[in-house]
Amino acid sequence: MASQEIEDLAAALARLPGLGPRSARRAVLYLLKKRESAFTPLVEAMERVRANLATCDICGNVDTQNPCGICTDPRRDPRSLCVVEEVSDLWALDRSRLFVGRYHVLGGRLSALDGIGPEDLGVASLIARVAEGGIDEVVLAMNATLEGQTTAHYLAERLEGYPVRLTQLAQGLPMGGELDYLDEGTLAQALRARKPVV
Amino acid sequence: MASQEIEDLAAALARLPGLGPRSARRAVLYLLKKRESAFTPLVEAMERVRANLATCDICGNVDTQNPCGICTDPRRDPRSLCVVEEVSDLWALDRSRLFVGRYHVLGGRLSALDGIGPEDLGVASLIARVAEGGIDEVVLAMNATLEGQTTAHYLAERLEGYPVRLTQLAQGLPMGGELDYLDEGTLAQALRARKPVV
Ligand SMILES: [Zn+2]
Ligand SMILES: [Zn+2]
Numbered sequence: 001m002a003s004q005e006i007e008d009l010a011a012a013l014a015r016l017p018g019l020g021p022r023s024a025r026r027a028v029l030y031l032l033k034k035r036e037s038a039f040t041p042l043v044e045a046m047e048r049v050r051a052n053l054a055t056c057d058i059c060g061n062v063d064t065q066n067p068c069g070i071c072t073d074p075r076r077d078p079r080s081l082c083v084v085e086e087v088s089d090l091w092a093l094d095r096s097r098l099f100v101g102r103y104h105v106l107g108g109r110l111s112a113l114d115g116i117g118p119e120d121l122g123v124a125s126l127i128a129r130v131a132e133g134g135i136d137e138v139v140l141a142m143n144a145t146l147e148g149q150t151t152a153h154y155l156a157e158r159l160e161g162y163p164v165r166l167t168q169l170a171q172g173l174p175m176g177g178e179l180d181y182l183d184e185g186t187l188a189q190a191l192r193a194r195k196p197v198v
Numbered sequence: 199m200a201s202q203e204i205e206d207l208a209a210a211l212a213r214l215p216g217l218g219p220r221s222a223r224r225a226v227l228y229l230l231k232k233r234e235s236a237f238t239p240l241v242e243a244m245e246r247v248r249a250n251l252a253t254c255d256i257c258g259n260v261d262t263q264n265p266c267g268i269c270t271d272p273r274r275d276p277r278s279l280c281v282v283e284e285v286s287d288l289w290a291l292d293r294s295r296l297f298v299g300r301y302h303v304l305g306g307r308l309s310a311l312d313g314i315g316p317e318d319l320g321v322a323s324l325i326a327r328v329a330e331g332g333i334d335e336v337v338l339a340m341n342a343t344l345e346g347q348t349t350a351h352y353l354a355e356r357l358e359g360y361p362v363r364l365t366q367l368a369q370g371l372p373m374g375g376e377l378d379y380l381d382e383g384t385l386a387q388a389l390r391a392r393k394p395v396v
Contacts, residue, residue, distance in 0.1 A: 003262040005250065009243040015236060016217075016225040023216030026378075029286050030215050031244075032260045035251060038213060043244045045207040046229075050237055052203065053230060062230045064201040088227050 006032075058129075060105030060122050062087050070094070070102055077101045082139040083126060083155065085109050085148060093141060101137070104129065109147040110154055121151075123158065130162050140168045144189070204230075256327075258303030258320050260285050268292070268300055275299045277334040281324060281353065283307050283341055286378040291339060294386040299335070302327065307345040308352055319349075321356065328360050337392060338366045341376050365392045 006028060014024035031039040049064060056068035063069055070076060070090075080101025084090050090103045106121040118124075130138065140155055142148035156166055172190040173182065182190075204226060212222035229237040247262060254266035261267055268274060268288075278299025282288050288301045304319040316322075328336065338353055340346035354364055367388045377385065 003267050005243070005246045005262045009240075009247045012236075012240040012243045016240075017228050018221030018224055019214075019216060025289065026216060026286075027214040028247075029289070032247075032251060032285070035248070038210075039244075039248055039251075042207075042210040042214075043241065043248055045203070045210040046237075046241045046244070048203045049207045049226075049230075050233070050241055053233060053237075064203045069201050087230070088224075091223065091227065 059103050060087070060107060060125075061090055061103060075100070078134060079136040080139070081129065081135050081137070082141050084141050085143060085151070089141065089143070099139070101139075106151070109142065109145075110151045111147050118154065118158075123155070126155070127158060130159060130164055135164055137165045137167060140166060142168070144169075144171050257288075257301050258285070258305060258323075259288055259301060273298070276332060278337070279327065279333050279335070280337040280339050282339050282377070283346060283349070284378070287339065287341070290377045290380070290382075291385060291389065294382050294389060296386045296389045297337070299337075304349070307340065307343075308349045309345050316352065316356075321353070324353070325356060328357060328362055333362055335363045335365060337389075338364065339377070339389075340366075342367075343376070368392050 010021070010024045010028045013019055013027050014021045016024075019027065031042065052064035053062065054064065054066035054068075055062055056066050056071055058067045058071045061068040061070060065072070077100050080099070081104055082090075082093065082099055082101055083104045083106065084093065085106050085108060087105055090105055093099055094103075104122065104126050106123065106126070108116055108121050110116060110118065110121070129135065138159060140152040142152040152168055159166060170193070171186075172193055173186065177186075208219070208222045208226045211217055211225050212219045214222075217225065229240065250262035251260065252262065252264035252266075253260055254264050254269055256265045256269045259266040259268060263270070275298050278297070279302055280288075280291065280297055280299055281302045281304065282291065283304050283306060285303055288303055291297055292301075302320065302324050304321065304324070306314055306319050308314060308316065308319070327333065336353075336357060338350040340350040350366055357364060368390075
């Protein structure tokens with residue numbers, strides 16, 4: 001259809017999550033048509049991010065500065081630390097705007113199956129941050145999966161003896177969740193963790 | 199959540215057709231994680247296309263060369279000319295691989311409502327190409343919309359008297375169907391069964 005360069009661009013876009021070959025072609029056409037208003041701004045935005053891309057030495061977040069914007073934000077409460085598996089979890093939690101502390105990204109979860117042990121994750125750096133003091137609460141915000149919960153239990157053991165309050169995310173029905181549509185695991189957990197009506 | 203640069207990138211991606219804010223964020227995270235294997239190739243592919251982007255002086259196709267790859271392809275039959283409304287239609291038709299001639303992009307369709315007349319479209323350049331000779335067949339591949347068919351009728355009148363066979367895409371295009379949205383099989387069938395304009 002088009003030149004190899006355009007085909008290559010469509011192929012590169014098609015590899016993005018959420019874009020298939022068809023929508024990638026539509027995106028390319030959109031960019032070609034809107035060269036000044038869409039193509040140039042997108043390329044420039046990409047260049048700016050790619051040029052400054054860095055992993056935060058403190059928390060493992062990915063940002064265009066190191067230390068990252070969260071670690072250097074003075075309005076953030078340094079006494080509260082939220083441990084997550086992945087950068088995507090950090091972003092998702094932070095969009096809720098409910099947590100105003102800082103984060104620690106493990107970079108994965110313990111997995112016997114995939115041969116991932118504590119030394120493959122940011123565990124030592126987490127212990128070091130807690131050992132340094134100044135942290136009151138550590139929120140273990142692992143995924144509600146078997147491996148996530150195994151990781152949370154492991155971290156809870158490793159953090160025993162430090163003067164911090166360990167908490168974890170509540171499990172149960174999601175907002176707006178209809179019983180009929182939820183999987184049995186979620187329902188069982190919600191039932192198991194049921195609370196008295198006040 | 200992240201730096202302004204990263205937010206800007208997510209916003210620029212979210213404007214692409216087929217990507218909303220949520221999938222744009224997922225795409226950004228994917229790029230940040232796969233800096234070498236995905237981010238860099240995508241930026242480079244974009245730069246290559248943007249640097250060489252041109253509208254073909256002959257047919258109106260958008261390509262990284264001018265004249266475009268189709269107009270300069272010696273395996274293409276110069277005696278067969280397919281007239282389309284938009285570049286996206288050209289690409290869609292060409293993916294069917296059934297048409298081996300060349301194209302002419304009008305850049306739109308006649309529309310009383312939008313005040314678009316023949317002088318706003320590549321009509322004069324089409325007449326000039328036909329008048330120059332060497333063309334045996336002109337396929338009027340307008341969309342199966344009222345305005346598309348009006349445009350086809352108008353072009354058929356303008357091309358009367360020239361020694362070319364006028365054809366149009368077969369019925370089989372669904373009413374209101376736009377070429378760009380149709381699957382390749384439907385397009386191939388419509389092209390295969392094209393009929394003379396009476
Ligand atoms: Zn950080
Ligand atoms: Zn051309």
